Each structure stands twice: as structure tokens, then as C-alpha cells.
Amino acid sequence: MVDNNMIYFAKTGEGLSQKLYLNPRMANRHGFICGATGTGKTVTLKVLAESFSKMGVPVFLSDVKGDLSGMIRAGEDSEGMQKRLDRFDLREDFEYQSFPAVFYDIYGKKGTPLRTTISEMGPNLLAQCLGLNDTQADVLSVIFKIADDDQLLLIDTKDLKAALSWVSDHISDYEMEYGHIAKATITTIIRSIVALEAEGGDQFFGEPAIDITDFFNRDLNGRGYINILDSETLINKPRLYTAFMLYLLSELFEVLPEVGDPEKPKMIFFFDEAHLLFNSASPVLMQKIEQVVKLIRSKGVGVYFVTQSPGDIPNAVMAQLSNKIEHALRAYTPQERKALRAAADAFRENPEFDTIELLQQLGVGEAIVSVLDNGGIPMVAEHAYILPPESYMGIITDDEREQAIKASNLNEKYGEMVDPDSAYEVILRRKKQLDDDALAEAARIQDEKDREKAEKEAQKQAEKEAKEAAKQAEKEAKEAEKAAKAAEKEEQKKKDAVSGGVKQVLSSGAGTVGREVGKAVGSTFGGTFGKKIGSNMGAQLGRSILGTLFKLFK
Numbered sequence: 001m002v003d004n005n006m007i008y009f010a011k012t013g014e015g016l017s018q019k020l021y022l023n024p025r026m027a028n029r030h031g032f033i034c035g036a037t038g039t040g041k042t043v044t045l046k047v048l049a050e051s052f053s054k055m056g057v058p059v060f061l062s063d064v065k066g067d068l069s070g071m072i073r074a075g076e077d078s079e080g081m082q083k084r085l086d087r088f089d090l091r092e093d094f095e096y097q098s099f100p101a102v103f104y105d106i107y108g109k110k111g112t113p114l115r116t117t118i119s120e121m122g123p124n125l126l127a128q129c130l131g132l133n134d135t136q137a138d139v140l141s142v143i144f145k146i147a148d149d150d151q152l153l154l155i156d157t158k159d160l161k162a163a164l165s166w167v168s169d170h171i172s173d174y175e176m177e178y179g180h181i182a183k184a185t186i187t188t189i190i191r192s193i194v195a196l197e198a199e200g201g202d203q204f205f206g207e208p209a210i211d212i213t214d215f216f217n218r219d220l221n222g223r224g225y226i227n228i229l230d231s232e233t234l235i236n237k238p239r240l241y242t243a244f245m246l247y248l249l250s251e252l253f254e255v256l257p258e259v260g261d262p263e264k265p266k267m268i269f270f271f272d273e274a275h276l277l278f279n280s281a282s283p284v285l286m287q288k289i290e291q292v293v294k295l296i297r298s299k300g301v302g303v304y305f306v307t308q309s310p311g312d313i314p315n316a317v318m319a320q321l322s323n324k325i326e327h328a329l330r331a332y333t334p335q336e337r338k339a340l341r342a343a344a345d346a347f348r349e350n351p352e353f354d355t356i357e358l359l360q361q362l363g364v365g366e367a368i369v370s371v372l373d374n375g376g377i378p379m380v381a382e383h384a385y386i387l388p389p390e391s392y393m394g395i396i397t398d399d400e401r402e403q404a405i406k407a408s409n410l411n412e413k414y415g416e417m418v419d420p421d422s423a424y425e426v427i428l429r430r431k432k433q434l435d436d437d438a439l440a441e442a443a444r445i446q447d448e449k450d451r452e453k454a455e456k457e458a459q460k461q462a463e464k465e466a467k468e469a470a471k472q473a474e475k476e477a478k479e480a481e482k483a484a485k486a487a488e489k490e491e492q493k494k495k496d497a498v499s500g501g502v503k504q505v506l507s508s509g510a511g512t513v514g515r516e517v518g519k520a521v522g523s524t525f526g527g528t529f530g531k532k533i534g535s536n537m538g539a540q541l542g543r544s545i546l547g548t549l550f551k552l553f554k
Helices: 024-029 041-054 067-072 079-088 118-130 134-149 157-169 171-178 183-198 212-216 238-255 275-279 283-299 334-345 355-361 398-407 409-414 423-553
Strands: 006-012 018-022 031-034 059-063 101-105 226-230 267-272 301-307 323-326 366-370 382-386
Touching: 006 024, 006 041, 006 366, 018 024, 024 301, 024 323, 031 041, 041 059, 041 067, 041 226, 041 267, 041 301, 041 382, 059 067, 059 238, 067 101, 067 226, 067 398, 101 398, 118 134, 118 157, 118 183, 118 238, 118 283, 134 157, 134 171, 134 183, 157 171, 157 183, 157 423, 212 238, 238 267, 238 275, 238 283, 238 301, 275 283, 283 301, 334 355, 355 366
Parallel strands: 031 301, 031 323, 059 226, 059 267, 101 226, 267 301
Antiparallel strands: 006 018, 006 382, 323 366, 366 382
């Protein structure tokens, strides 16, 4: 409730005569709501959320059990409520009413889909989501750096898997600049992403990503919207749940301007089941949490952790929480008793009661409270009774939820996931280009081989034809030579025949002439005998002289 511009949330003192207020100017100094299961933490959260909404302060909270959805419906009167109103003396000021609320759901089933991109989440928070060890987280950071340098947009999980696979396939191209990257580590990261997708992470990472300025809307009456993240399913995926909640805080820190200590917060952020955030946080993530909690106050954002025990919250974070509401604690084990003492020590001692004893005796709806006064000084611990909420205490029907979702203009903005051109598509094109280039190169090599083969075959054919031509030419030459020889022989034969005939004729003629000359000479010297001898010698001499002449002129 709001009373004199103050958050009126509880009463204390004898007869519940004293009102307890939370000064809006001190609300951004953070706080916690702790207590065992069933002690009233959810009611306290609702009362504070309703009050901030009335003051025009937007609220973001996670609904782990579904009972915070009742804020969109006015509370219902009952005999029990009448007794509570009388006990708190609220009949004049209390009004059953609904509050402006927007339902979100990472899985898109019980609210407007709530998404972010892989790039926006960043490697550190994503490593927490994936449950990576330090070495794997370092490699993931390198992949993000490579993606930035290569202008690869990491929007969804398939983008990240594509980038990891690309680097794995081309490690030698990157190791000189980015250092050694083990393929086995990349394979492990991809398996973790697949596991996250099986838990619905593929629905969480995508476009359109949430614009956190949409959390700062107000209705027509100036009341701040209560942004309710349905976490009934998400809470079973603690790494994803805590990484997302911390992502929102980080985004608020980075986007919002410095405002110092405003009259009222810009936003109140309730982190339910906060122990999940700290249980498995790496040192790097813890440092990030401490930094955000410490510095986001100056942005006008108040963070309130809701958990079962103050011991769930690390000391470095607890030191930043100034507004404390502690419901009953149970202490049966040594560890629980130690946590009980630590919880009691977090309050300024009130001499009227023993804090440790009272923490174990508080009933439902009771709490030990200490908030900052107007001067920023923690008040002495008070035994307080939390006021009842004005909205419905229970779970709304599915039809009511569906109507509320459809009535929100944000559902039209974020309802449908889009798949922009990002790393996955770019890498597909790169791979296709490489495949095309490889095919073209293979075709070129094959063409070159075919050309060389054709040239060799042509050369072989030419050599064969040349050999055959040479052989044919040689054959023809031999035949021509043979024919020439035959012709020459024939010609010689003819010449010899003619020469023989002429020679015979001339020889006969020469013999006759020689014989006649021999006769004449022989008869002169020897008579008839001399004539006969001269005739024979003359014929022989004539033929001999003629034969010599033939040889000379042949």
C-alpha cells in the first residue's frame, strides 16, 4: 500500500499500532526477503510489488509457483480477510484491486516470448548457461572474438554451432592470431549447446530480442507495470534461469543512465530462488554479480533477492542489501544453526527480543524487519506483521492468462520469432562457395587432365601417323627405287640388246673388212696360204679395234 508517498507494507508494536514504511528514496539500496518454505515470502513480495506499482514504479519478478499471476485479478473478500483487515485497521484504506501486468515466458506458452541473442548474452553468462569449465569458457570467448572480427552475427544457437563448426574445420587459419584451439573442446561446447536446446534454449535465443525499455511502461492511471516472468518450467533449468535473470540486470545496468538517488526507483527487480544464482557461479560470474549489484543502485534500480536463508547470499552481495525482511527460519542442523546466527547478526539488535529466538518462533506472515530510515541508517530490527495484498491470492485460470497475453501490445511485437541473415546463413554461403570452388577446381583439374590426355593421344596418333607415313614413304621409295632399278635394268637391257646387235653387225662388218684387208696383205706376202692367214687375222683385228671403240663410247 502507499501512504503519504511511502511504501506501507507492515505493522508492528503493541496492538499493531505502529506502521512500518519503506522509504522510496531508499528502495534502490537493495534488499532481501528470506524465510523457510510456507512462511509468507510470496505475500510479502506481492505487497511490495503492488505498492511500487501504485507509485508508478515498474516491477520485474519471476513467478516460480504460478501464484503471482493473481495480480491481474482483484482480491476476493472472505471471512479470513475481514479479520485481517480488522486486525490491521485497514477498512478505510484497503481496496481489492487488480494491477497492470504483462506475462512473459521464455518458452512462449504462458506469456509473451522473452528472448535475447547469443551476442547480447555474451560469453561469460553463456558459459554459465552451458555449465562450461574455465578452459571451455575461454575457448567460447575466443569464438565470440572470431565472430566479431569476421562480422558473424550470433543471434541464435544454430549461429553459435555454425561458428564453432567453422572454426573447428579451419583451425589452422585462426590459431596464429587467436592461439591454440582444441577441437575436442569445441566438440564439448557444441554438445552443451545441444543439451541447452533440448531444454528449450533454442526458443530463448533469437529475434526479436527483448527491449528492456518495454519493462518501464505505465498504464493510463500512471501505475507501473508488473512484468511477470513465468518460471514454473524455467526454474527446473537453473543455469538458464539464473543466467537470464543476471543478463537482465546487466542490461539494465548498461542501458539506464546514472540518476544517483532519485525520489523513487526507476525499477524494482525481484530475484526469486536467488540461491540458484550463487550455487554454481564461477569466480568470474560472481565478480560480475557483485559489480552489477553494487553499481546498479546509481541507475535507480533496486534489486531484492528472495530465498530461504540469508546464508544463500554471499557476504560480498549481502553487504549491499540494506532493506531486510526475514521470515521464520528453521534450524535443526549445525549448518542451519550457523545460518540462523548469521541471519540474526545481519540486524541491528532490538533489546525487546532475542533475534535468534524470535526467528525460530515467527508465524506465517510475521517477519523481522529492518529498513533504511530517511537518513539512510538501518533501523533497529522490528517484529513485524506483513499487510495482506489487494490483488487475488492464488493462480488465475488459463483463459484469464490467455486474455491478458493477447491484450498486451508487446505480444504483437515479440510473439513471432524471426530468423535474420546471421552467422548460420553466412557460413552456409561460405561453405557453398568453398564447395563450388572445389568443384570448379576439380573440373579444371579434370579438364586439364583431359586436355593433357587428348594432347598425348593426339601426339601419339600423330607420331603413329608419321611413322606410318614414313614407313609408307620408305616403302614407296623402295618400290620406286625398285621400279627405277627395274626400269634402268630394262633400259640397260634394251641398250644392251641394241648395242649387241650393232656390235654384232659392226663386228661382222669389221671382221669382213679385216678379213678382206688380211687377204690382200696375206696374198701379197704368202700366196694362198698367206691370204688365208691374213684373212683370219684381219677379221680378228677388226673386231678387236671395234670392241675397244664401243667400250670408249659406251
